[in-house]
Structure formats: C-alpha cells, structure tokens
Amino acid sequence: MNIRAIFHYIGHILRIEALLFLPSIGIAVFRRETSSAYAFLIAFVVTLVAGQCLLFAKPHDRSIHAKESFVIVTLGWIALSIFGCLPFIISGYIPSFVDALFETISGFTTTGSTILTDVEALPYSLLFWRSFTHWIGGMGVLVFMLAIVPQSKGSGDSLHIMRAESPGPQVGKLVPKLRFTARILYAIYLVLTVTEVIMLCAGGMSLFDSLIHSFGSAGTGGFSNMNLSVGHYNNPYFDIVIGVFMMLFGVNFTIYYRILCGNFKDVWKDEELRLYLGIMLGSSLLISLNIMPLFDNNFATAFRHGFFQVSTIMTTTGYSSTDFNLWPEFSRMMLLGLMIVGASAGSTGGGMKVVRVLMLGKSIRGTLQRLLHPNSVKVMRMNGQRVEDGVMHSVYSFLVCYIGVAAVSMLIVSLDNFDTTTTVSAVISCLNNVGPGLNAVGPMENFSSLSALSKLVLSLDMLLGRLEIFPIIMLFSPGLWKRI
Amino acid sequence: MRIVIAGNGKVGYALAVQLSKEGHDVTVIDNNESILERSQEQLDIMTVLGNGASLETQREASVGDAELFIAATSADEINLLCCILARKLGCKQTVARVRNPAYTEQMRFLKDDLGLSMTVSPDRSSAHAIFRVLQFPSFLKLDSFARGRVELVELSVEEGGALDGIALFNLYEIAKVKLLVCCVDRDGEVIIPRGSFVLKKGDKISVTAATRDLAQLIRNLSITSHRVKNVVICGGSLTAELLAAELIESRINVKILSHNRERCLHLSEALPKAIVLCCDYKDEDLLRSESIGQADAFIALTDYEEDNIVLSLLAERMGAKKAVASVDRAALLPLLQGKGSISIISPKYLAINEILRFVRALDKSSGGSMLTLHSIMEGRAEALEFHVSSDVRHLGEPLSKLPTKKDLLIACITRHGKIIIPNGDDFMLEDDTVVIVTKAGDVIYELNDIFAVG
Numbered sequence: 001m002n003i004r005a006i007f008h009y010i011g012h013i014l015r016i017e018a019l020l021f022l023p024s025i026g027i028a029v030f031r032r033e034t035s036s037a038y039a040f041l042i043a044f045v046v047t048l049v050a051g052q053c054l055l056f057a058k059p060h061d062r063s064i065h066a067k068e069s070f071v072i073v074t075l076g077w078i079a080l081s082i083f084g085c086l087p088f089i090i091s092g093y094i095p096s097f098v099d100a101l102f103e104t105i106s107g108f109t110t111t112g113s114t115i116l117t118d119v120e121a122l123p124y125s126l127l128f129w130r131s132f133t134h135w136i137g138g139m140g141v142l143v144f145m146l147a148i149v150p151q152s153k154g155s156g157d158s159l160h161i162m163r164a165e166s167p168g169p170q171v172g173k174l175v176p177k178l179r180f181t182a183r184i185l186y187a188i189y190l191v192l193t194v195t196e197v198i199m200l201c202a203g204g205m206s207l208f209d210s211l212i213h214s215f216g217s218a219g220t221g222g223f224s225n226m227n228l229s230v231g232h233y234n235n236p237y238f239d240i241v242i243g244v245f246m247m248l249f250g251v252n253f254t255i256y257y258r259i260l261c262g263n264f265k266d267v268w269k270d271e272e273l274r275l276y277l278g279i280m281l282g283s284s285l286l287i288s289l290n291i292m293p294l295f296d297n298n299f300a301t302a303f304r305h306g307f308f309q310v311s312t313i314m315t316t317t318g319y320s321s322t323d324f325n326l327w328p329e330f331s332r333m334m335l336l337g338l339m340i341v342g343a344s345a346g347s348t349g350g351g352m353k354v355v356r357v358l359m360l361g362k363s364i365r366g367t368l369q370r371l372l373h374p375n376s377v378k379v380m381r382m383n384g385q386r387v388e389d390g391v392m393h394s395v396y397s398f399l400v401c402y403i404g405v406a407a408v409s410m411l412i413v414s415l416d417n418f419d420t421t422t423t424v425s426a427v428i429s430c431l432n433n434v435g436p437g438l439n440a441v442g443p444m445e446n447f448s449s450l451s452a453l454s455k456l457v458l459s460l461d462m463l464l465g466r467l468e469i470f471p472i473i474m475l476f477s478p479g480l481w482k483r484i
Numbered sequence: 485m486r487i488v489i490a491g492n493g494k495v496g497y498a499l500a501v502q503l504s505k506e507g508h509d510v511t512v513i514d515n516n517e518s519i520l521e522r523s524q525e526q527l528d529i530m531t532v533l534g535n536g537a538s539l540e541t542q543r544e545a546s547v548g549d550a551e552l553f554i555a556a557t558s559a560d561e562i563n564l565l566c567c568i569l570a571r572k573l574g575c576k577q578t579v580a581r582v583r584n585p586a587y588t589e590q591m592r593f594l595k596d597d598l599g600l601s602m603t604v605s606p607d608r609s610s611a612h613a614i615f616r617v618l619q620f621p622s623f624l625k626l627d628s629f630a631r632g633r634v635e636l637v638e639l640s641v642e643e644g645g646a647l648d649g650i651a652l653f654n655l656y657e658i659a660k661v662k663l664l665v666c667c668v669d670r671d672g673e674v675i676i677p678r679g680s681f682v683l684k685k686g687d688k689i690s691v692t693a694a695t696r697d698l699a700q701l702i703r704n705l706s707i708t709s710h711r712v713k714n715v716v717i718c719g720g721s722l723t724a725e726l727l728a729a730e731l732i733e734s735r736i737n738v739k740i741l742s743h744n745r746e747r748c749l750h751l752s753e754a755l756p757k758a759i760v761l762c763c764d765y766k767d768e769d770l771l772r773s774e775s776i777g778q779a780d781a782f783i784a785l786t787d788y789e790e791d792n793i794v795l796s797l798l799a800e801r802m803g804a805k806k807a808v809a810s811v812d813r814a815a816l817l818p819l820l821q822g823k824g825s826i827s828i829i830s831p832k833y834l835a836i837n838e839i840l841r842f843v844r845a846l847d848k849s850s851g852g853s854m855l856t857l858h859s860i861m862e863g864r865a866e867a868l869e870f871h872v873s874s875d876v877r878h879l880g881e882p883l884s885k886l887p888t889k890k891d892l893l894i895a896c897i898t899r900h901g902k903i904i905i906p907n908g909d910d911f912m913l914e915d916d917t918v919v920i921v922t923k924a925g926d927v928i929y930e931l932n933d934i935f936a937v938g
Contacts, residue, residue, distance in 0.1 A: 369759065373761055375762055375770065376760060376761045376762070377748035377761065378752050378760070379752035379753040381753060
C-alpha cells in the first residue's frame with residue numbers, strides 16, 4: 001500500500017475543495033453576510049493548509065494501483081465531507097457536527113435530504129454552497145481532479161480512481177487519454193447546466209434561484225432554497241424545464257458524447273437508454289392515471305406532476321412539485337420502487353442503476369433457459385457486446401451487499417421508533433441518494449427529528465450509495481491492509 | 485485459358501479436375517509435395533511446389549501470363565495476399581476463397597483495392613443452399629437457372645404417392661403445370677428418361693419447372709408440405725452459424741448442438757435468439773430430451789461426414805420431418821439411398837460451382853457459351869445453361885428431330901423472359917437460353933457438342 005501517494009492525492013482533493021469555497025466567499029461578501037463570510041474564509045484557510053500539509057510529504061513513488069485507488073476515493077470523500085461542513089458549523093447556522101456532516105454528505109452525494117426545518121432562513125452564501133456541493137459531487141470530485149491535475153506520465157492506473165468513483169458496473173474511457181475523457185464529461189456537464197440556467201432565467205426565475213435549481217438537477221441532488229421545493233413556484237414552465245433536465249442528467253453521459261460524434265444509430269439502439277426512458281414514461285402514465293382524481297380529473301395537470309415526480313425520483317434528484325406523500329398508496333409504492341431502480345450508469349444519478357436491473361432481468365432469462373435445457377450455453381449480451389462473467393458476478397454481489405446494507409440500516413434506524421414506512425423510505429431514500437422519503441421524512445418534512453445515531457447511519461448510507469458500496473466495504477476488508 | 489490455382493486441398497483439387505477436363509491449362513501451387521504428386525499423376529496439369537504467397541513461386545508458375553488466378557488455400561489472409569501479388573504480376577482476374585465473415589463484409593469495401601474479381605465463401609454458399617432447401621422442404625435440392633426464374637428440383641417418389649407408377653407422358657395430367665423430368669436416380673443408377681419411362685417408388689427424380697409454379701406443383705402432386713418453423717442444427721461450424729443467422733432472420737426457431745465449448749460461447753454471443761447446447765450430440769438420450777423428433781428440420785453439419793449421415797438417419801427415425809446432411813465424399817452417398825426426406829449438401833461442389841460459373845462466363849471463345857452448371861444427383865449428372873448464339877446448328881428445328889447425343893435432354897428454354905418447358909415440338913432460336921441435362925462424363929463445352937457426331 002502506497003500510503004504517501006494516497007495522502008498526496010487527498011492533499012490535492014483538499015486544495016481543490018478550498019478553491020471551491022471561493023464562489024461562496026464572493027457571494028457572502030457581495031451580500032454582506034458577515035458571519036458566513038468569516039466562516040467560509042476560515043474554512044478556506046483551514047482546508048488549504050491541511051491540503052498543503054499533505055502535499056508537503058512528497059511520495060517517492062507516485063504510482064497507484066487498484067487498492068490505493070479505492071482508499072483514495074473513500075478517504076477523499078470522507079475528508080471532503082468533514083472539511084465541507086466547516087462553514088455550517090462556524091457560521092452557527094447548523095451548530096451540531098452530526099447535523100452539519102449529514103447536510104454536507106447529503107450535498108456531495110447528491111442526495112438532497114436535509115435536517116433544516118426552515119431552509120429559507122439560511123443566508124445566500126450557505127444556500128449556494130449547499131447546492132454547489134451537489135454540482136461538484138454529481139460528476140465526481142476525483143474525476144474533476146483527474147481533469148485538471150497532471151498525472152504521472154504514462155501510468156494508466158488512474159482509471160481505477162474513475163472506476164471507483166463513477167457509477168455503473170462497467171466504466172470505460174471515451175478517448176484514449178483519461179484526462180481528456182474527464183474533461184469531455186465535465187464539458188458536457190457544464191454545457192447542460194448552463195443551458196438549464198438560461199432556460200430557467202428565461203422563464204422568469206431569478207439568477208440565484210436558477211443556479212440553485214440547476215445545480216440541484218444537474219447533480220441530481222435536490223437541495224432547493226425553498227421550503228416547498230419546486231412546488232413553491234407552482235409554475236408549469238419550471239416544472240417542465242426542471243423535469244426534463246433531471247431526466248437528461250439521468251442519462252449516461254457517454255450517450256451525449258456519441259451524439260456529439262454523430263453516432264445516432266448506437267444511441268437509438270442503446271438498451272439501457274431505451275429501458276430508462278421506457279420505465280420513466282410508463283410510470284409517469286400509470287401514476288398520472290392514479291392521481292387524476294386529486295387534480296379534478298385533469299389529465300394534463302396530473303401528468304405534469306406525475307412526470308415531474310417520476311423524473312425527480314427515478315433520477316434520484318428529490319425535488320417535488322407537490323406533496324406526493326399525500327398521493328394514493330399505489331403511486332407512493334411506484335415511487336419507492338423507482339428510487340431503488342435509479343438512473344442510468346454513468347449519469348449523475350444514484351440508485352441501483354437501470355443497467356443493473358436490465359442485467360439481472362437478462363440473467364433470469366438465462367437461468368430459465370438453463371433449467372429448460374441443462375446443456376445450454378447462454379452468453380449474456382448488452383448492446384450486442386458480450387458481458388463477461390466477472391461483471392455479472394459483481395452485479396450479483398452488488399445486489400446482495402445492497403440488500404444487506406439496507407437491512408442493517410433499517411434495523412438501526414428503527415431504534416428511533418418511527419412507523420415502518422418512514423424507516424424503510426428513509427433508508428431507501430438515503431442509500432439511493434434520492435432525498436425525500438415518505439411520511440415523517442416526506443417531501444414536505446425533513447430528517448431533523450431523527451436521532452444522531454440514525455443520522456450517522458444514513459450519512460454512511462449516502463456515501464455507500466454514491467460510491468456504490470464496494471470502495472467503502474473494501475476499506476474494512478483485511479486483505480486491503482495486508483502487506484503482501 | 486491459362487489458370488493458376490494456389491492450394492491443392494479439397495476445393496483446389498476438385499477445381500483442377502473440372503477445369504482441366506473443360507480444356508483449360510491448369511497450374512497448381514501447393515507446399516505439400518505428396519499431394520502435388522497425386523494430382524500430377526491423375527490429372528493433365530502442371531504443378532509447382534512452394535508457398536503460393538511468395539513472389540518466387542508465383543513467378544515460377546508464371547502467374548503473370550495467366551488469365552485467372554484462384555487462391556483456395558485454407559487461410560483467408562494468404563489467399564488475399566496471393567491475389568494481390570498475382571494482380572501485381574499482371575494476372576487479369578483473381579478469385580479468392582474468403583471464409584471469415586468478418587472479412588466477407590468488408591470485401592465490397594476492399595474489392596477494388598485488392599483487385600479481386602470475386603470472392604467465394606463455401607460456408608456462405610452451403611448455408612444459403614440449405615436455407616433454400618428448407619424453404620421448400622419437400623424437395624431434396626433446388627438449383628436455379630435463368631436468373632432464378634427456373635428451378636431444377638430433386639424429389640423422391642414415395643410409395644403409393646401421386647407419382648408412383650406414372651409414365652412420364654401422363655405426368656401433366658396429374659401435375660397440371662408444365663414440368664419435365666430430366667433425370668432419374670433408380671437404385672444408384674442415373675437415367676435420362678424418355679416419355680415412356682414409368683416412375684417407381686424409391687426413385688429420386690430431377691424436375692424442371694418455372695419457379696412461380698413450384699407451390700402449385702407441390703399441391704397437385706399432393707406432396708406433404710410443411711412450413712419449417714423449428715430447426716435443429718448439429719455442429720457449430722461457420723456454416724451452422726451463417727445458416728442459423730439466416731433462419732433467425734426469417735423468424736425460425738433454431739437450436740444448435742455442438743460439443744466445442746468455445747464455439748458454443750461464440751455462437752451464443754453471435755446469435756442471441758438461438759438456443760445453444762454444449763453437449764455430446766451422439767448421445768441418444770440427449771437428442772430425445774431435446775425433442776429432436778419434433779423438429780421440422782434437422783441439419784447435420786458436424787466436421788465428420790460419417791456422423792452427419794448417421795445423425796440424419798437417426799433424426800429421421802426419431803421423427804424429424806426433414807433432414808439435411810453435409811457430405812462431400814460421393815462414396816458415402818449410397819448409404820442414404822431411398823431416404824426420401826434426407827437432403828444432401830456438398831459444400832465442396834457448391835464452392836466449385838460458383839468458381840466454375842465465373843470461369844465459364846469469362847471464357848467467351850466458344851460458340852454458345854455456357855452460363856451455369858449445376859451438379860445434380862450428387863455430381864452424377866449435370867445441368868448446364870447455355871446462351872444460344874447464331875452459329876449453333878439446327879436452329880428452329882423441332883427438338884424431336886434433333887440428332888442429339890444419347891442420355892441428353894433439353895430441359896428448359898427461356899425466350900425473351902418467357903419460360904418454355906419443352907416437348908418434342910418446341911425448338912431453339914438465336915438468343916434463347918437453354919438448360920441441358922446430361923450424365924456427368926459427357927463432356928459438353930459448347931452447345932454444338934450436344935449433337936451426335938456425323
């Protein structure tokens with residue numbers, strides 16, 4: 001294990017985080033928010049110093065391999081969250097460390113669950129920071145680092161970092177150089193975000209609100225600066241723009257790269273994209289029909305809210321245009337199911353990922369065939385490509401770990417003695433980086449009533465969900481720390 | 485015409501036999517001395533020992549002066565390299581055998597750059613031939629002439645069937661469409677029949693008819709016809725893969741049996757809709773549990789011809805409605821005698837025919853040039869298609885008056901796109917195309933050869 005190289009990388013991450021404080025400092029100064037300006041300044045200095053200290057110890061050997069990558073990603077995210085919660089604590093708006101940590105992890109992991117009972121009381125700079133963490137966490141801090149920090153020459157090991165951080169069972173490059181792959185991804189991300197900001201501004205939203213909601217939907221996070229979330233505006237145009245953009249950010253970003261390359265045929269035939277859009281459209285229709293009586297049997301309004309909620313839940317964003325906790329049980333169950341399915345691999349969304357659901361479905365078909373014809377050979381294919389057995393096994397293990405983590409978390413959260421729906425939906429919502437759950441943690445409620453222990457467990461769930469379980473479990477595996 | 489063939493394998497040798505018989509100057513290149521010696525002794529050809537893809541060997545075989553170079557070694561890459569080299573040396577036409585489907589697809593793209601006149605893929609040809617047999621499963625074999633408007637089909641006479649005991653001149657009354665029995669295989673002997681010939685059960689007959697009449701012919705002869713919907717393919721060869729792909733495209737269910745695990749994985753990947761079984765296909769229990777008997781067609785395409793024969797017999801016994809066996813060696817064919825539902829495909833003959841057709845089209849020197857040649861009755865008879873030029877003798881005379889050789893028949897005349905299944909009163913005119921059926925061994929290079937000398 002190359003500990004020095006790990007510290008070196010984490011130093012880089014902290015230095016980047018310090019720079020990410022700068023926009024918030026600017027806003028605090030501009031809006032004359034004295035206490036938060038000082039808070040950000042202190043956090044900036046502390047983070048920068050910590051990062052520089054780690055960078056002083058120059059590693060003799062900068063090469064990192066698979067196991068170092070997992071440690072870098074996991075420790076990096078933890079460090080990021082701990083330093084990221086400093087402004088909340090120092091400014092005094094979220095005095096408790098556990099609450100501040102929950103809020104920051106919820107931000108970076110693009111979950112969007114909050115412990116704040118009154119969001120609108122927060123100063124602009126803190127609101128901005130909260131949403132900015134979504135935007136950074138959506139595409140990944142380490143991917144961002146790969147895009148800007150020069151790598152040791154010729155070493156291909158950094159791909160492990162990208163693998164560990166990016167969602168999905170198979171992560172590959174778009175272009176031969178990893179750095180340019182990371183840059184292309186961020187460029188697409190940036191362009192889509194800016195487009196959304198412009199479209200929201202054009203609809204009459206203020207620039208600040210547009211930025212907040214664009215960050216929230218781009219990272220599929222879900223922090224709003226309004227207590228009623230997007231429902232505050234009650235504006236069909238905003239619902240549609242944000243709903244569609246959330247859907248777009250839940251698509252695998254390589255799809256956009258292929259569109260840019262003019263490769264439309266592959267895009268149209270992409271199995272994951274088809275299933276993703278199919279599930280989204282199908283669930284929107286079913287839910288719209290189910291909730292029509294709530295909207296005076298007006299299908300258009302029902303569909304607007306149905307689609308918005310499906311889009312926000314399936315991409316694991318977590319906005320709400322109306323209080324879906326009051327919807328009929330069928331719609332609530334549909335939404336709970338969509339939380340688990342999640343968005344596409346390689347998007348900014350969380351959840352199990354559509355591609356894993358697709359693979360599991362295909363593997364059921366393969367098993368049925370093997371039962372019917374004991375000698376048969378079935379190769380699993382995805383988009384015409386063979387899926388190696390190793391990938392398939394990792395999907396099975398993922399499913400098992402996922403269920404295990406969910407079960408243990410539910411058990412711990414149940415100590416708070418909430419009703420079953422609250423407990424289950426709180427864990428599912430956090431583990432899939434969605435945000436709101438049902439009942440006591442519903443879209444109009446928040447997580448403040450939970451105990452500190454539950455908050456810590458849910459924070460861990462958010463990290464597990466964002467990094468797709470294995471990198472974090474790996475940290476506790478004895479094999480990782482053995483010398484040989 | 486001077487022709488150089490690189491590769492003296494199954495296809496190369498059979499080509500050399502046929503081309504030298506048709507009167508061409510053939511040179512064969514191979515790097516196996518003993519094989520060359522055998523060819524040298526049995527055929528009237530020249531042989532050159534060496535690597536066909538080396539410049540030195542090609543110079544020695546004076547490829548530069550040849551009009552046609554045929555690369556038929558076992559490796560695609562060598563064949564292509566041979567052809568590029570031959571082209572560079574000044575050979576006018578090159579033909580390469582290319583098996584790998586990955587290359588076949590890019591051939592259209594590369595054909596001009598490589599200077600290739602034609603590529604042949606035995607696997608593709610056999611796959612397509614089997615596919616056509618399965619479209620009309622009641623026929624044993626189908627060959628088309630006149631750009632697909634005329635078919636020469638083989639079928640067997642069943643006991644108590646509509647054809648059993650019928651004299652040929654009464655055939656029209658039953659069939660109600662124009663057809664001509666041009667060749668009969670009775671107990672292993674090939675007969676070119678006259679009008680008085682009486683059909684008997686167990687006969688295999690070759691019939692010419694217009695393609696559009698085929699469906700009606702099947703109905704009128706009350707041949708049991710079934711649509712093929714479920715096919716079992718035994719063996720995981722390239723032919724099997726191409727055939728399965730073609731079948732799946734026509735929405736036919738395909739099950740493939742192979743004992744080679746690697747191939748199974750490949751097939752399962754390439755053909756997601758097929759059921760691929762990795763097993764010992766000679767295990768009778770397994771064949772039963774995979775319900776071979778319920779298959780509409782069973783195709784035996786393993787690498788062992790003997791296995792193919794045994795498997796097709798077994799499948800027929802178990803109740804498969806149709807069986808196709810891939811067999812190249814003529815000596816094995818009597819084993820399948822009298823089995824009306826088993827068709828035989830010979831990949832070797834299919835590949836050779838494709839090349840021969842090309843060679844004949846090149847060879848414009850003879851009056852009334854040959855267009856196509858199909859081996860029928862497993863190569864014991866031939867159907868040849870000719871273009872009638874002005875220098876053909878006896879134009880306009882009724883066929884019954886023509887002094888044709890023995891065991892020879894004019895099976896079909898196409899005039900301005902119209903198909904004439906001829907009787908004795910019909911005649912040939914300039915610009916017709918005619919199909920001649922003759923026993924193999926009668927050497928016919930041009931249309932005038934059909935007339936008896938003197």
